[in-house]
């Protein structure tokens with residue numbers, strides 16, 4: 001991408017050289033790069049989330065349009081490519097990045113990202129980064145200059161060829177370095193893809209792309225073609241409710257403001273709609289969303305329920321997220337309960353064998369939506385899995401208690417990690433003590449959708465479907 005070379009003065013702007021001030025005149029720090037630096041530094045220093053902290057910094061800096069887009073590209077790109085950039089910087093600096101002063105380290109990461117992954121001219125990438133280092137660690141400008149000059153001696157492919165272990169002997173290590181993912185995540189993806197390393201590489205590449213924004217045109221409230229016309233977008237490839245947003249702030253769209261549409265990945269729409277589409281004998285008026293916050297799927301289920309004379313009970317344990325569910329489902333037949341979903345049978349508001357359709361959109365590692373959270377791949381650890389999978393099993397067990405005989409439970413994660421998908425489902429079903437059968441989930445998705453595998457569960461993928469990597473298992477209680 002082309003970088004707008006900033007020329008405006010900043011808070012830490014240059015000396016004017018007037019009034020006997022003999023300091024040399026320095027080029028001003030451009031505000032997009034400064035904003036990106038502050039966002040990356042906040043992520044590493046304060047454990048901030050880039051998608052929350054960056055909009056605040058952009059607003060405080062008064063950055064809009066191209067400048068904001070450039071700052072966003074630098075922030076998200078640097079965070080996504082962090083693993084590979086750090087390996088390159090370690091080599092170029094001759095010492096582990098962990099031993100570089102954090103402000104200098106973050107500035108170097110931004111500089112290396114510009115050199116290796118953008119069309120910013122090398123001289124501009126180096127000089128603007130050295131300016132940045134001068135403002136945060138004045139003693140380190142010579143070091144930063146030398147490191148970046150070394151980085152600029154190769155392009156990204158040549159650095160990977162130098163530093164990555166050979167694909168033949170260490171494919172996981174190779175892919176991890178080449179496509180900037182932790183090895184344990186590459187291993188998990190490869191396993192979920194049946195060991196196909198070519199496909200694993202395609203997934204990793206997709207994870208490093210900027211994700212599209214999808215809208216859900218709520219059924220019965222707005223036609224997706226009409227919404228697509230309004231926003232200048234296109235109807236989705238698979239979900240009958242999806243609209244692809246070409247750009248702009250979704251919060252400014254009138255249909256989103258008045259609750260006829262909401263922002264939601266197309267894969268999330270598909271799995272929620274699949275539960276509503278599954279054939280069911282007998283009563284069909286009581287639907288339950290056991291993990292509802294912040295309310296994306298409850299919004300779609302609520303709109304579908306309204307069309308079919310059903311009602312949704314939406315359960316969420318975190319109070320602030322339960323409030324978000326209430327906001328997301330206003331004017332829909334949805335009752336929100338702030339409570340622990342595992343209390344099924346232990347609380348009169350959540351009786352056993354009461355519901356016809358139950359969704360368990362379980363808390364998970366979120367490895368299926370790494371595109372949307374650039375820093376999360378570096379924060380997640382394998383040690384996150386045991387407590388999460390225990391909670392997933394307990395919630396699915398509660399759902400199986402909540403559903404009536406003959407009723408349906410959809411278990412969903414936005415992670416393709418088999419421990420959170422297949423292992424959780426089979427273990428929870430085995431331990432539940434109630435008879436359950438798997439329903440083939442593939443026919444519950446739009447006809448002709450490719451790449452759905454052998455069933456009965458479905459795994460969606462960014463590189464196959466353009467969606468987050470959502471997993472869906474549908475169970476029928478006997």
Ligand SMILES: C[S@@+](CC[C@H](N)C(=O)[O-])C[C@H]1O[C@@H](n2cnc3c(N)ncnc32)[C@H](O)[C@@H]1O
Pocket residue numbers: 268290291292293294295296297298315316317318321339340341342361362363364391
């Ligand atoms: C993956 S998110 C659900 C996303 C939501 N279905 C949507 O589409 O917007 C999982 C949610 O489960 C909630 N949760 C975690 N433990 C829970 C529990 N024991 N009972 C109910 N909700 C829980 C989390 O707070 C989180 O909001």
